[in-house]
Amino acid sequence: MSTDSFLYLASQSPRRAQLLDQIGVRHTLLLPDAGEDAEGLEAVLPGEAAADYVQRVTALKLDAALARLERRGWPAAPVLCADTTVALGARILGKPADAADAAAMLRSLSGQRHQVLTAVAVAGSGTAGSPLRRAARLCTSWVEFDVLDEARIAAYVASGEPMGKAGAYGVQGRAATLIARIEGSFSGIMGLPLFETAQILRAMGWTI
DSSP states (O other), X not given: OOTTOOEEEOOOOHHHHHHHHHTTOOEXXXXXXXXXXXXXXXXXXXXXXXXXHHHHHHHHHHHHHHXXXXXXXXXXXXXXXXXXXXXXXXXXXXXXXXXXXXXXXXXXXXXXXXXXXXXXXXXXXXXXXXXXXXXXXXXXXXXXXXXOOHHHHHHHHHTTTTTTSGGGOOTTTGGGGTEXXXXXXXXXXXXXXXXXXXXXXXXXXXXX
């Protein structure tokens, strides 16, 4: 694709925007309209496995974003969506409802090894008038927390960083002091796996 190519990023996460900037992908935000129930798309189905959940939610977000783009009549361009979830065994840890919920999540992660799963999906056409193509990838990483005492948990929650983040922490921020080791994709844990994202975009004709 030409150097003036861009995509729509259908995500309210500033971290995903930063990661696209990191690899030189121009993007325009395609955020939900006021009447859209974006959070409602993230409801977990009974008995749903984390990998199934995160891929299903990402596909739903992509569907919603494509409909949004059509409603607005904006110029055609690929649309990228992603979703990240934290899984402690079979338990899915979403975004904390409040500070007490964040502290409870951090207690459950203390001294434990857990999964971070991020799905990324892109829809776009290679040339004007060509059929819409969709592609998706799943990135799975492992994170091990240090044993956290109540003082460390309280200090981290007080920072405000856990709010709005799956599992109540952000690997790129102060939570780096809580994490003993990671295995997998750092960018995937942040919220957008750059290796898998680049794979999708190259398959759609981007030079990246």
